[in-house]
Amino acid sequence: MNNKPRFAGDLIDELKKVTWPKRQETTRLTIIVIAISLIIGIYIGIIDFLLAKGLELLTKMR
Helix, strand or coil: CCHHHHHHHHHHHHHHHCCCCCHHHHHHHHHHHHHHHHHHHHHHHHHHHHHHHHHHHHHHCC
């Protein structure tokens, strides 16, 4: 039972050692992640569309 306060204290000590990013860096990296996600989403959407149209053409040929 005595481990809980010690654990909390150790946790706080470790969090004080963390190098937290600045607001500007966090914003920049967030924008990069969103942009890359959009690019990949558009890429996958185009591939999906093309494969669906290709499959549609193949099934109509029968």
